[in-house]
Amino acid sequence: MRPTHREIALAGLLRCAEPPVAPAVLAFVDALGAEEAWAAIAGGLAPDEVASVVQPRVGGLGRDELEAQAARDVAIAAESRAVLVGPGDPDWPEELFAPLDWVRPYEQCPHAAPPLALYRRGRGWATGDRGGLAVVGSRAATAYGMRVATELGGDAARFGWTVVSGAAYGIDAAAHRGALHAVDGEASHGGRLGDDWGRGESGSAAGCFTTVAVLACGIDRAYPAAHRALIDAIAQGGAVISEYPPGSVPARHRFLVRNRLIAALAEATVVVEAGRRSGSLNTATTAANLGRQVFAVPGLVSSAMSVGCHDLIREGRAGLVTGWPDLVGMLEPLAPAAPTHRPGDRPTDGLDLVTSRVHDALPARGAVSVDTLAGDAALPVPDVIGALAMLRTFGLAQRRDGLWCRT
Amino acid sequence: MRPTHREIALAGLLRCAEPPVAPAVLAFVDALGAEEAWAAIAGGLAPDEVASVVQPRVGGLGRDELEAQAARDVAIAAESRAVLVGPGDPDWPEELFAPLDWVRPYEQCPHAAPPLALYRRGRGWATGDRGGLAVVGSRAATAYGMRVATELGGDAARFGWTVVSGAAYGIDAAAHRGALHAVDGEASHGGRLGDDWGRGESGSAAGCFTTVAVLACGIDRAYPAAHRALIDAIAQGGAVISEYPPGSVPARHRFLVRNRLIAALAEATVVVEAGRRSGSLNTATTAANLGRQVFAVPGLVSSAMSVGCHDLIREGRAGLVTGWPDLVGMLEPLAPAAPTHRPGDRPTDGLDLVTSRVHDALPARGAVSVDTLAGDAALPVPDVIGALAMLRTFGLAQRRDGLWCRT
Numbered sequence A, B: 001m002r003p004t005h006r007e008i009a010l011a012g013l014l015r016c017a018e019p020p021v022a023p024a025v026l027a028f029v030d031a032l033g034a035e036e037a038w039a040a041i042a043g044g045l046a047p048d049e050v051a052s053v054v055q056p057r058v059g060g061l062g063r064d065e066l067e068a069q070a071a072r073d074v075a076i077a078a079e080s081r082a083v084l085v086g087p088g089d090p091d092w093p094e095e096l097f098a099p100l101d102w103v104r105p106y107e108q109c110p111h112a113a114p115p116l117a118l119y120r121r122g123r124g125w126a127t128g129d130r131g132g133l134a135v136v137g138s139r140a141a142t143a144y145g146m147r148v149a150t151e152l153g154g155d156a157a158r159f160g161w162t163v164v165s166g167a168a169y170g171i172d173a174a175a176h177r178g179a180l181h182a183v184d185g186e187a188s189h190g191g192r193l194g195d196d197w198g199r200g201e202s203g204s205a206a207g208c209f210t211t212v213a214v215l216a217c218g219i220d221r222a223y224p225a226a227h228r229a230l231i232d233a234i235a236q237g238g239a240v241i242s243e244y245p246p247g248s249v250p251a252r253h254r255f256l257v258r259n260r261l262i263a264a265l266a267e268a269t270v271v272v273e274a275g276r277r278s279g280s281l282n283t284a285t286t287a288a289n290l291g292r293q294v295f296a297v298p299g300l301v302s303s304a305m306s307v308g309c310h311d312l313i314r315e316g317r318a319g320l321v322t323g324w325p326d327l328v329g330m331l332e333p334l335a336p337a338a339p340t341h342r343p344g345d346r347p348t349d350g351l352d353l354v355t356s357r358v359h360d361a362l363p364a365r366g367a368v369s370v371d372t373l374a375g376d377a378a379l380p381v382p383d384v385i386g387a388l389a390m391l392r393t394f395g396l397a398q399r400r401d402g403l404w405c406r407t
Helices: A005-016 A023-032 A034-042 A048-058 A063-079 A094-102 A143-158 A171-183 A225-237 A252-264 A279-289 A304-314 A324-330 A353-361 A370-377 A381-393 B005-016 B023-032 B034-042 B048-058 B063-079 B094-102 B143-158 B171-183 B225-237 B252-264 B279-289 B304-314 B324-330 B353-361 B370-377 B381-393
Strands: A082-085 A118-122 A132-136 A163-165 A211-214 A239-242 A266-271 A293-296 A397-400 A403-406 B082-085 B118-122 B132-136 B163-165 B211-214 B239-242 B266-271 B293-296 B397-400 B403-406
Touching (some): A005 A034, A005 A048, A023 A048, A034 A063, A094 A252, A118 A225, A132 A143, A132 A171, A132 A252, A132 A279, A143 A163, A143 A171, A163 A171, A171 A211, A171 A225, A211 A225, A211 A252, A252 A266, A252 A279, A266 A279, A279 A293, A279 A304, A293 A304, A293 A324, A353 A370, A353 A381, A370 A381, A381 A397, B005 B034, B005 B063, B005 B082, B023 B034, B023 B048, B034 B048, B034 B063, B063 B082, B094 B252, B094 B381, B118 B225, B132 B143, B132 B171, B132 B252, B143 B163, B143 B171, B143 B324, B163 B171, B171 B225, B211 B225, B211 B252, B225 B239, B252 B266, B252 B279, B266 B279, B266 B304, B279 B293, B279 B304, B293 B304, B353 B370, B353 B381
Parallel strands (some): A132 A163, A132 A266, A163 A211, A211 A239, A266 A293, B132 B163, B132 B266, B163 B211, B211 B239, B266 B293
Antiparallel strands (some): A118 A239, B082 B118, B118 B239, B397 B403
16 A cells, blocks of 8 residues: 555655654644644755754755655555554544643653654554553562552552553553453453544454553564564554654663653652662653653662662652552542633633642743743652643643743 | 659659550649659549540559569669669750651651650760661671671761660671760760760760760660670760660560650661661651651662662652762751841741741741641641751740640
8 A cells, every 4th residue: 555645745754853753843743733843854945953953864856766765654554554654634633642741841850852753553543632651660560569550560450541651561561460360351341542543553453442552662573572562462452652753773872762651751750679770760750851840659668679769758759659549639630620610710710739839930922931830830840741741731821932921 | 762752753754654654644744744644543543534645554463562563673773884764864866856756646657756764774875865876777787787787886986976776686787886986995085975964874984975875675784695795885986866665675565665765866878778568667757757858778679678778769759879978068067056146137037948847837926836837838747846846946936735836
């Protein structure tokens, strides 16, 4: 089947710059749309600040070569039953990725740029879908950590939450397996059903959106290789996604960059086991920067695999959770029910204190940056981002050219 | 040896009312001193509000009988090499017990009354002695909890802190053993040396003030009986104390009442393992009410013995500690160094914000209750108590008839 112009454009864009993509490229694609932006880049017509970013990948290649390369990527992805989705598609997790665009890239949170597009096996997000529960932790997990992750993944799935993680050994795999086993044979009870699945894994039409794996390599690859069957099962029961072109190897830095997508796709992140320098601590930090809740599971004080979790809790960077029952009481909905209004109320009545303060700090005319808002409202940036998400949900604020204004 | 009048008085007072002693009796003894108060009570001349409290214990007994009973208590205690100490004695931990007097008895913290006196084996507190580290937890501790308590007790002792606990199986015993073993044979490195030891355990003159056990039974008893040797060792290396007359049985309610003394004698309390309804959670609550720091040790989420610790941490009622190195960074000195003054400074310069606010709330004339101060300064009662302790240390506040005023 011949790829569409849009597929070519998305595949081409994903190959032209290494994530996290520089702000200039993000802004260019955002302004022109994927197809026009790709045509400009492939035709050598992009402005300098974009051309200089994509030069290492597209420099020296003609338009035809670039289009052929993109077509090959689409074809390879299709062999893995993966589709391409991007901003504007109905199954693009627009709301969940939005905060990645709001935090200042390359400053407080250098990995926070949203993806230009995604390769995806399995189901897509539906409009209004809530975020999931990220269950992350060490590859070298202990039997204890594996058990806790399996139970947490299982309980989350049973209660209709989507588990989000990587595909690594240890905690990642345990969380996915817990989720998959929990809903195995009882599809009607577990997982979350959206109303638009996009095109996806052919065998998954009757399944449920149980668990999502975000890869740090091409969608056509299984890393680690021993997890090929697990990754296939995740694609059947949920989704496997990647922002890397087919064939991409899981280079070390890609795990850290990938972690921002795990954090963004989840309402809350739970670190189950983490050594002092575990990459999952980076996921926790990103989640916090995105205004999401962070939790950690305690363990033996003598376990090197619990040191990172204990640090997070002790330093007040994560709440302590011992299992799903704790979480139920502590999870705050990402997009809370709109405040109820009585006649005569102002639209801002019923907002919580922090959200009100951010709304008050929005100027009556003109638009301001998140930074400026944080300064004016005297609130930390993650709180401002959380409040802006809520104001946007309620139609009280909007983003324009990277700045925020009242509607 | 014939007991002194003071010994008779202290022993008599300890027998005449069950701790926690009612405010009327505390105020009466505080006002008259132990000997006069005892004479009035034994002679049937105490005011009604005092007489009604002591009636169940002294009613129907004549002065001679009461004196003989007290003399017997002193003699039995002496057989256990225990002395009697009370307020005003140089080896009475006046500063440490003070907050027990400040919190409202029978309201927020019904067990917070200070003891009228103490039976003590081993060393006494020296003027200016800092509080110790309370290491508390379940009797039915796991091997893990025992190991953590032993290490914590040992490290605390090695770094010159006094361990404070009960004498029960489990965490109590492990903490004491850790402290005793740590300084065994290296007395010059461990423990804290005061400058006034009172009369005490004859064999302990060359030892150090390593660990303190607070009993919920008479000082002549060992409970549990299997801990007789341990209790003797604690008396040799530190101190064993009780506010119960000789022969008193360790009734269940006495453990809860006793816990307030453990909390008071410690600058910080660490709960190592605690089931959901463990008595050590009561010690933690009392410590917090006294304005002291509370910590808890995490463990396996599947361990019933860690549930109480995890609850404390999750609810923000305790900091997470994994061992002594954590504590070193978090322990705040109970009586911090006085602020340094330059010429022209006011005496209140250099106070922290909370302490300043409490000082500001003290009226220029007259005296007010802790309650009133808390209301006026808009601070929680434990914070006010902590601030008053500091102001008293700096000579900026004093207590008069249960109320507080500027000096």
